[in-house]
Amino acid sequence: MNREFIKSSVKWGVNKEGYFGDFGGAYIPEMLYPNVEELRKRYLDIIYEPDFQDEFQMLLRDYVGRPSPLFHAERLSAKYGTTIYLKREDLNHTGAHKINNTIGQILLAERLGKKRIIAETGAGQHGVATATVCALKGLECVVYMGEVDIARQAPNVARMKMMGAKVVPATSGSKTLKDATNEAMRDWINNPVDTHYIIGSVVGPHPYPDMVSRFQSIISEETKIQLKERTGSENPDIVIACVGGGSNAMGMFYHFLDDEDVRLIAVEAAGLGVNSGESAATTALGKEGVLHGSRSILMQTEDGQVVEPYSISAGLDYPGIGPQHAHLFKENRGEYVSATDEEAMIAGRLCAELEGIIPAIESAHALAHLEKMVFTGKESVVICLSGRGDKDLDTYMKYFNL
Known part of the structure; x- marks a missing residue:
């Protein structure tokens, strides 16, 4: 097991309530509580299991x-x-760096028994990284992307589709990353049992900010x-x-x-x-x-x-x-x-x-x-x-x- 990976700052890291100082927590609809609570309870135990670490490090080395x-x-x-x-x-x-996180989260999703993966993307790099690992593991993949970003990031849209992902345009608001995130959240609320949401950044409800920063x-x-x-x-x-x-x-x-x-x-x-x-x-x-x-x-x-x-x-x-x-x-x-x-x-x-x-x-x-x-x-x-x-x-x- 990679001991350095386990190291986390006491002063600057997350506390038991899911906060970094005054910031963090999980402000979520009741429908999402079971999903987020399952992640909160299990993510650290799972990602530090020797078999998880062995596969994670192997894929980072041989695939990434x-x-x-x-x-x-x-x-x-x-x-x-x-x-x-x-x-x-x-x-x-x-x-891009996004693949570090999607490798970690796809291995976590597998161990949680999830069969369907959703993600949001702005520049398309996280969407591509998510589509990549879903293809690697044979899981269904749906990526939400702002309509404006789809137009300006056409090569990444093509890459996602090439790997079998469904790219869904977000047509509200500024039609960019914020709106794609909103749509992905709505999907997760409507599909709480079989779906894992791979958030691409250190945002979202606890434990995502801590989990993503650990993978990165x-x-x-x-x-x-x-x-x-x-x-x-x-x-x-x-x-x-x-x-x-x-x-x-x-x-x-x-x-x-x-x-x-x-x-x-x-x-x-x-x-x-x-x-x-x-x-x-x-x-x-x-x-x-x-x-x-x-x-x-x-x-x-x-x-x-x-x-x-x-x-x-x-x-x-x-x-x-x-x-x-x-x-x-x-x-x-x-x-x-x-x-x-x-x-x-x-x-x-x-x-x-x-x-x-x-x-x-x-x-x-x-x-x-x-x-x-x-x-x-x-x-x-x-x-x-x-x-x-x-x-x-x-x-x-x-x-x-x-």
């Missing part, structure tokens, strides 16, 4: 292709005058080992990741939470500008409330209606953040900043031109923050490259008139 490389980006390092490493989650099977913690676990081999130290000075709901960031932060000399920087999507009315910069604009089953920080009107988020990146236009992120933000353990569409697009193209790596537009938000930092030259910086930009080529080409 882990460990993902920690790449020294020499030309980016030279440009910014410090040492920059890219944690290459874009090289995973399916092209492989990112920071590997990073510590790789840095030790490379530099003699397990810890970088700075870790940067993009945040929508926040699963890649939580995985990237997880094993550094208690090392408070490591700066944790989370970059949200400012869209057309934080105060433009077309933004998804939750921590700058939001306040405490309940969204999709947990208490967190979310963008809302004075009377509590959810504000429609916006970002050029389909995976970051979510109106809230995961409750663990809300806790890290409120207690100043993490630095929550934002990057505009323009800043992210420029950073994405720069990474492509300097390193020959086209990042997902989500990941480009993390890269964009380098422009706003001042370095002494002695820092080591790890950036989570959460996904590859194949799915975003059409957006890049239209933006830059290529």
